[in-house]
Amino acid sequence: MTDAYQPLRKRADGVWAGLHAKPWIRVSTGLQGMAAGAGEVLEALRAELSRQRVDATVSEVGTTGLCYAEPLVDVHVPGTARTLYHNVTPEQVARIVAEHVKAQRPIAEWAHATADGTLEGVPPRGELPMMKGQVRVALRNAGEIDPLSLEQYVARGGFEGLDKALSGMTREQVVQEVRDSGLRGRGGAAFSTGTKWSFLAGNKSPIKYILCNCEEGDPGAFNDKTILETDPFTLVEGCIIAGYATGASNGIVFIRHGHHEPIERTTRAIEACYEAGLLGKNILGTGFSYDMEVSLVGESYVAGEETALMEAVEGKRSMPRFRPPFPAAVGVWGKPSNINNIKTISYVPEIVRQGAKWFAGIGTERSKGTVIACLSGHIKYPGLLEVPCGITMRHLVEVMGGGEPSGKRIKFLQTGGPLGGMLPAAQLDMVLDFDEMSRAGAMFGSGGLIVCNEDTSIVDLTRVLLAFDQMESCGKCFPCRLGTSHLLEILERACDGRSRPTDLDLMDRVGRNMRAGSLCGHGQLGYNPVSSALKAFADEFKAQMSDAGPIPIPPFVGPRSTRRGAQMTGDTPTAQVYPEFVINLQPVTTASQQPTAAG
């Protein structure tokens, strides 16, 4: 342990003990909580505490992942069970403060779970269907700590990994450790992270960049944002370790403009680390220097593509560059760069702290560790889960996600974001494993899993995905710019019942050309939704596109076509264009945990 880390740890432990000595109320004010009304709840809570003259600590935390239960209020009062109240309304706050905080009597009928199961009739948190079976590594602090508190992060083992790497390991050893852990990139390509680092480590340039990509624009995916919202320090620590291992000089966290909380919290975490001597010159007194900053870009999905991201960081229009040269040789500002997904980097502190063997012990033979899945669509428990590789999709969806809420048949899963594929229900027994999934044509990619029931029209959903892909094409290379436009037009015709006899062939011709000819992944993968949908549901497409009688599909919102000269219809904010993808925030309606009206 370095001399500089010791006092930090001591201070953190003190803070942690202090928090537990009096009532500590954590309100989940992440994206999901705020959307469900956590803002009003928080305001009511603060007012109530002061009105009732209660001395309690209130912390804003990120989501626990139980999105269906938001707003979630987590009350810890010394001497009582730590209790999670779900779907809290501002009206409920007064009673919670009066009964639980003041009188130390937890309210069982509003409680969703307790930490240890000591409250009668309320399940322990670990036994909740959605929590049982989760292994939390990257999300270990989600909902547990104040994301802006360095001390709280350190108290839960934060920066131990960095301290260990800096005080006892060479750069090569860190790279080797990550390689041994079997960690693979979580951005979609699933390339070995250790190997990727070794490319950068081998470059002798004095200026090298580690880029962390939180462009995350996929509808249905919210895991990168959540990590930055719930625990930005884990990303910062991972990024510093990556910088040390590869000999990089700068880290850049790249976040899409508009992800307000992630931007704010990451920026403040970086500032806190500078203040604590964890960033900047001579980190922890070891002579290692490293700088980090947050870089923003306007809304552009393609900016998540690694070379387009580098253009964006340089302040240019985010359009992909051609390769070679590859980023490891010529990246941002012409310097060697390494781009990692937020999730990938967030595993690193724990891998270094607990060792490669521990991490490699989780998961399957080829896919090590855990994955973070975002469940949404026609599902009972929408939310965020971190599960070990190797569990079946069926378990994930039907057990942990609670299955289809209205009892209808699940038709397929849409996986891997709008460039991903369709996984028909018949394949739900597939094991969650990068290689297996990509063989099935349903890459795991961004981690978004959208569950669709039998009422969903596959043609219409494909159209919606293509509308996204088309609108998010940067317009640089011809196959992608024009190919997505034409695919969308063909699908629009299909949904309107105006298909032409040649349309199926045309789609195939255009789609295969995009795959072969496009400059970057956006165009190369842009045909995936169509091709994977066609593979599993060819008959439905044929029926929809036949003269005989297309299935009527309700009129859709969103852009009909965005080629110049074609008519545009209305504004296109995500929620309006892709209503299917907005996270389901309906309150829980299970019989045993039916919330009563506010009293």
Next chain:
Amino acid sequence: MPKEIKIKVNGQEIATTDDKMVIQAANDAGIYIPYLCYHPGMKPYGACRMCMVQVEMPPPPNAPAGTAPALVMQASCTVPVRDGLVVHTTNEPVQQTRDVIMDLLLSEHPHGCLTCHRIDLCGPQDICLRHVDVNDRCVTCPKNERCELKDTTRFHTQKQYSALTYQYRNLQVETKDPFFDRDYNLCIVCARCVRACDELRGDVVYGMTERAGQVLVGTALGSSLLESGCEFCGACIDVCPVGALVEKENKWERPSRVMQSVCDECPVGCQITYEVNQWEKVVRAIPELNAPANHGQACYKGKFGYSYVNHKQRIKRPMVRRDGELRQVSWEEAFAAAAEGLAKYKGNQFALIASPRNTNEELYVAQKFARVVMGTNSVDLATNDRPGVYEALADVFGVSAGMVSIDDLNAAKAVLVVSANLTEEQNVVGVPIKQAVRAGTQQLVVIDSREVELTRHATLWLRPYPGTDLAVVGGILRAIVDEGLVSKEFIDARVDGYDDFVKSLAPFTPEAVERETGLGPDRLLAAAKLLATNAPAVFAYALDNSVGGTRRPTARALANLALITGNVGKPGAGLMPLRRGANDQGALDMGAEPFLLPGQAPFNNVAALKRISRAWGAPVPDREGLRVAGAFAAARKGDVKAMLVIGDHLTFEDGTFGDTAAAFDKLEFMVALDQFLSPTAQKADVVFPAAAWLEKQGTYTNLERRVQPLRRVFKNKAVDSRADLDILCALAQRMGADGFAYGDSDDVLAELGMVAPAYAGISHRRLLAEAVKTKKPSNDNPLPTQVLYSDAVPMGLQWPCSAADHPGTPVPFGEGKFTLAVLSWRERPKHDDAQFPLMLTHGRVLLQSGHPMEVVPQGKLNSIKREEYVTLHPADAARMKFAEGQRARMVAATGKSVTGTLRLSEQVPPGVVSLTTLFGELAVELEASTHPDPMNHVPRLEAVPARMEPA
């Protein structure tokens, strides 16, 4: 150095070098790969994907033996070649990929004629009424038959009907900017224009707008080109593969033939391919991509200023003044009148003023005419108003010539530009500088009291009090010496007089220099460090602001700067004098200068006199002649009584030579050779219709000493004109002189070679014979169409070139010793004149941030209206009781006055009032101008006395 390697394309082995991309290697070897976004002059981009090929990837090392190599589809414009690379450019998957891309592309480009089944039967003038909408016809596109998309579809045939829906964009054509129109209905979004503007020109006028299917090219927020900072160089037009960007003038004219010549506007010597239509009208100018000086670039003058040659008002027949009026006569009568008139004024009562647009041959004959026929050394160029710029070079190096090749500027690590508005006056010289500065490989130091475009790009901008350039350079020299930054090695080997030079620096103390120039020691030291520690370095200067006879000493000081930093005799290093006329350098070399004989021999050098008079078979006058300024002064006094002015539409209106009209009026006899009946020609007694530069053969010598061939591009059929060379020779013969019977321009060069060894190896014939050959266009290989038409590009020869097998001298002064000039302190002229106590420095820049401006349509064109800002030093303002934001009027000694809002800034030295006008205004002014020739209508930016008064 690139390495020689071999790659295999379609089974055929081709030799190439390892610095190329596959597309370039294949196309160079004659294997055409279609492309639309790639352009040989620019970096690869990889957008159109038409150049897709299959590349063989060797199996991984652990694969079982006998595994076939994998075929990977890649864009050949972004795949670097490597030894042994195997590429397939025509197999089935490749063809199919291109097929679909083309199909997709045509779904948004009007293509009725491109895919028409009877295209082969269709004559170029046919209007097809049956098949296609008007909008979708190629025949209604201004670029019909000149379009790269046409080449590509012909090479890669498309079916007439596509299953894809076609969408015309229905956008309004942008026609309100000067010089060229933008029709984005035709744009294929290859982004060549965006890249040309950014990568090649450093102007970034365009960007991509919107995204996905909406994506297009445009200016920021759809502003006009004027607002966007366009300098109207036309680079975007030249790279546009379709009809989206097209010149306004002669928009729909089709060329019937093309020919290269050299631009006549400035001394850069841009080679340009001129298009001539079937009615003998020059309709377009396209800078030559492979030319050595300009590499495909030009400026607004060269690109759009050619068309005066077609003008209806050109002088059609010779004229003689009878009864006070100019009357059309026959050539014979005109020659007789001129010969009779001139015969009376031999000796120094005669002066010959030649044009900077005259060819070397004409200038040689002109000076020979003055010396042999008229017996005087009074022969000079009309643009020779600042001889100090070149005289200093002769003082130090023996000859006056630029040492730096334009091509090498890019490689220079530091460039100093002293009082030169080079992005306007020698525009293309600015291109490599801007490129290198933007790439971060060059430090640019600008010494200028005006704000001009380059000051924006400068690493360091020194803004001294006007007229103190000498003190600034002296201060930098002293800083270099004091800091020990001199190149000892070079000084020991190549330099004399170092100690005397150092002694002469004594008065240039930091304090004295600061008092004189307003520049503090830290600024001079910063400049000294940038210039002395970054080698090679170039010192470019025009000395526009130097006054009171300081140009020659300032230029000498700059020569010292080059010598003590060791920047002489190396590529990308040395002095670059910037003059104005196209053939100013040639005029010196030809001896069209009172004090120089052909080959730049001093006129009083006895040996040279002897050699030359032997060659001419006639005595050479030894009496001192008059320079142009002196000739006008003498004419006003009545000492010079006759003149021969080769006008070529020169004007003398900027006042440099005093009242020229009065001088002409005083003359007893005057002969003019001109294309237009200009104010000058109207004064003449005999007027000869002269041929324009595009109508004659000859050579120009540019500012890098490169002799380049001019060719007879066309002949204005309405005009009975003759080349100045022919007129002068005929006149000389008429006056009884021998030695003026030349067959063609090469005969003149042959004679020149005898008296000027530096030109001995140069002939027009050789320049053309040694042109670098490229391929002829054909349907099988449309490549040359796409790299503009040239099938051969003359590289020119940089003198000294002493023999027919001498390769020319790109880098002169590689040996020998040079003596440093001794500096002397010169006080700046004090303007304590009560009437005009300030100095006005007016600059010109493309755009100014913080200047609110508005685009107002005037007639057909837009122009920019904005509030003028007049800037003063706060101390001056306080003394004169002016306040920031107040309305005030600046009145210059020239009579010009400008009213604007007053701004106070310490960036302006005390005693100076600064005013910056927009380039955009100028561009509109030029296009709307009724003057046929823009070159002489770029007002110069010189410091003039001025005063301020409340508005």
